[in-house]
Amino acid sequence: MTPVGDRCDPSTWPDALRQAMSALPPSKTFYIALSGGVDSLFLLHAVVGWFSARRDVVVRAVHVNHQLQGSADRMEAFCQSACDALGVVLTVRRITIGQPTDSLENQARKARYRVFEDVLGAGDLLLLGHHADDQAETVLFRLVRGSGVRGLSGMPVTRRLGSGALYRPLLPMTREMIADLARGWGLTWQDDPTNSDTRFDRNYLRHEVLPSIRQRWPAALDGIGRSARHCEESEQLSRSLATYQRRDIEDDQQRLRVRPLSALPFAEQKNLLRCWIIDHGCTPPGAAKQAQGFSDLVSEDPRRTPELCAEGYRILRYADCLYLVIDQPEPPARVIWETTGVLQWDQFDLELQPERAAPAELVVTRRQGGERFRPRPGGPSRPLKKWLQEQAVPPWERDRLPLVWYSGELVAIGDLWLARGVLAENQPLPLRIVRRRIFVE
Incomplete structure (x- = not known):
């Protein structure tokens, strides 16, 4: 067995573990995703030991109870006991998986990460116990599903x-190495009974496929890890190319202009569209849908208005531009706004400027049809519908724009138009309406 050292004394730890802890990004608050299994429990003890002399660092843990097995409550109680023994605050969230629209594994994973996202505060760091074996399973699973270089990059650090x-932090370490260290530290943990069920894809790879591969090629984990890093480098190059090309194709409203996009080779079109989708926080469609859907979107026929529907969003073409529209609930028909604070409306933020005189109350509505407004103070009124068409506002946006009313008069149309002379002659209403940009760093 590998020498394991004292869990409370990092100077006695193996080099691999000390290097893993030394590489942790700076943060004031670390959360450990704690399942109760050996990997996450070992990580909890390692992080607590590493920061034991630091009073400026807080270590916490979060446990997600999926309520899918009879042992779920026992696992939760075990995690609570383990954290109590270390003086670590544990956040527990119980979730219910609804009617599966995907594999149960994937549904549970998505729900778990929603909890993690909700728990983290600004600057907090969530630490996960994934190791080299997990990375190999991920790469192999994606390989048999036909993933591209982004998928074959595996789990990002x-x-x-x-x-x-x-x-x-544990990606450089193997499952065996972690278990040896945990036993040497005298740790006890809970094994999830579902981990041995080979009906689940990941478990089948873990118990049936990887052992055979490693028996024939003992260094397989290292090789798969290297391949994943090569794919990650290729993905970074692809993203750099897309970023460079988007400077001439994407406008300040995150729309893509079809004409310059269609001039690129199709492989580069697909790469640019894929990166654009990812930067909106969405998942690109599968390869088959990309091949046909992307081709339709950049068709040279300006009369076409193709639409690509994917999970949680749509890509639409209008006036020679591509728009990515996130699926969202319909905004309310009517809101009485008492003009305090920021009013969030669909993808807009509405705020009155406090340093200027402002009405105490405004009414915000969505378009119902038949609205009219006066583009110039004292001038004739015009149909809103016709004006929106002239402004080339996409049809799907017209009914989602916040329309702001004061004393029965339309005084603002989204971020497109603001009335003047409402409160003071020739002065605009002290209202600021900003369209939120969607971009994932």
Whole structure:
């Protein structure tokens, strides 16, 4: 067995573990995603030991009870006991998986990460116990599903998550190495009974496929990890190319102009569209849908208005531009706004400027049809519908724009128009309406 050292004395730890802890990004608050299994429990003890002399760092844990197995409450109680013994505050969230629209594994994973995102505050870091074996399983699973270089990059070491970020410090270490260290530290843990059920894809890879591969090629984990890093480098190059090309194709409203996009080779079109979708916080469609859907979107026929529907969003073409529209609930028909604070309306933020005289109350509505307004003070009124058409506002946006009313008069149309002379002659209403940009760093 590998020498394991004292869990409370990092100077006695193996080099691999000390290097993993030394590489942790700076943060004042670390959350450990704690399942009760050996990997997350070991990580909890390692992080607590590493920061034991630091009074400026807080270590917490978060446990998600999926309520899917009879042992779920026992696992929760075990995690609570483990944290109590270390003086670590544990956040527990119980969730219910609804009617599956995907595999149960994937549904549970998505729900779990929603909890993590909700828990993290600004600058907080979530630490996950994934290791080299997990990375190999991920890469193999994505390989058999036909993933591209982004998928074959495996799990990233770090990425943004909500207001904070996640980090996987144990990726350089194997499952066997972690278990040896945990036993040497005298740790006891709970094994999830579902981990041995080979009906689940990841478990099948873990118990049936990877052992055979490693028996024939003992260094397979290292090789798969290297391949994942090569794919990650290729993905970074692809993103750099897309970022460079988008300077001439994307406008300040995050729309893509079809004509310059269609001039690129199709492989570069797909790469640019894929990166654009990811930067909106969305998942690109599968390869088959990309091939046909992306081709339709950049068709040279200006009369076409193709639409690509994917999970949680749509891509639409209008007036030679591509728009990515996030699926959102319909805004309310009418809101009485007492003009205090910021009013969030669909993708807009409405705020009155406090340093100037402002009405005590405004009414905000969405378009119902038949509205008229006066583009110039004292001038004739015009149909709103016709004006929106002239401004080339996409049809799907017209009914979602916040329309602001004062004393029965339309005084603002989204971020497109603001009335003058409402409160003071020739002065605009002290109202600021901003369209929120959607961009994932």
